[in-house]
Amino acid sequence: MRYFVTLPSHPELAVEVGERPGGSAEVTVEGHRLEVEAIPAGDALCVQVQGRIVELWLAGRPPDLDATVAGARLAVQIESARSRLAGARSGKAERGASRICAPMPGRVVKVLVGPGDEARAGVPAVVVEAMKMENELCPERSGRVAKICVEAGQNVEGGAVLVELE
Numbered sequence: 001m002r003y004f005v006t007l008p009s010h011p012e013l014a015v016e017v018g019e020r021p022g023g024s025a026e027v028t029v030e031g032h033r034l035e036v037e038a039i040p041a042g043d044a045l046c047v048q049v050q051g052r053i054v055e056l057w058l059a060g061r062p063p064d065l066d067a068t069v070a071g072a073r074l075a076v077q078i079e080s081a082r083s084r085l086a087g088a089r090s091g092k093a094e095r096g097a098s099r100i101c102a103p104m105p106g107r108v109v110k111v112l113v114g115p116g117d118e119a120r121a122g123v124p125a126v127v128v129e130a131m132k133m134e135n136e137l138c139p140e141r142s143g144r145v146a147k148i149c150v151e152a153g154q155n156v157e158g159g160a161v162l163v164e165l166e
Contacts, residue, residue, distance in 0.1 A: 001016070001017050001018075001080060001081070001082075001105050001157055001158055002014065002015070002016050002017075002080070002081035003015045003016075003017065003078055003079065003080055003081070003158070004077075004078070004079045004080075004081070004084065005076060005077070005078050006076065006077040006078075007074060007076055008074055008075060008076075013029055013030055014029075014030060015027060015028070015029050016028040017105070019105075024036065024037040025037070025038070025131070027049075034049055034050055035049075035050060035051075036048065036049050038131035038132055038133070039053075039132070040132055040133045041055065043057070044056060044057050045057075045058070045131065045133065054069060054070050055068075055069075055070065056068070056069055057069075061103065061140075062078050062079070062080075062083075062103050062104075062158075062159075063077045063078055063079040063083070064077055065077070065078060080104075080157070080158040080159045082157055082158065082159045082160075083101075083158070083159035098141075098143065098164065098165045098166070099161050099162075099163065099164055099165070100125055100126055100137050100138070100139055100161075100162045100163040100165075101159055101160060101161055101162060102128055102130075102137075102156045102157065102158055102159065102160045102162055103128075103130075103135065103137070103158065104130045104131070104158040105130060105155070105156065105157050105158050106128040106129050106130030106131075106135070106155070106156060107128065107129045107130075107153065107154070107155050107156070108126065108127070108128055108150045108151065108152055108153065108154045108155075108156060108162070109127040109128065109129050109134055109152060110126070110127040110152055111125075111126055111148055111150065111151065111152060111162075111163075112124055112125050112126065112127065113125045113126075113145050113148070113163065114145065114148065115145055115146070115147065115148060116144065116145060117144070117145045118142065118143075118144055118145075119139045119142065119143055119144070119145050119163070119165055120139070120142045121138065121139055121140060121141050121142045122138050122139075123138055123139075124136035124137065124138050125137060125138060125139055125145075125162075125163055126150070126162045126163060128156065128162070137162065139163070139165055141165075143165035143166055144165065144166045145163060145164075145165060145166075146164045146165055146166045147163070147164040148162075148163055149161050149162055149163065149164065150162050150163075
């Protein structure tokens, strides 16, 4: 999957992420290939890059995230190629408050709501496993579930719509 990452005072970076057998990831940043493995550590993620371990904390919702890396806090933007293409087609980003989208590629572990259910803001509606961590995804606003777009066990790409609300 291709991502576009913008860091403070740095031009946009093109990042390719692929999964390797055994669970590690192959990451290419501007043509430089890196071996990466993510290790859950409570609320943080320990990321091993080329044998060096870095603690990573993320807050927010893509594309706008606050990242704390090795004690330094950064405001970053991460956009998948898929969401960028969808935004270009529609003339706006595909991340409205009436949808729950996958923040990154992963596997749907559980769908906690059904069609017609009332989904409450901040209450988990879908669980997606990505990089060996389970992520509880919540709607930004409360609403009635109009459509479930995935099922447990399904692999999804970053930006994929999981649940639509009315």
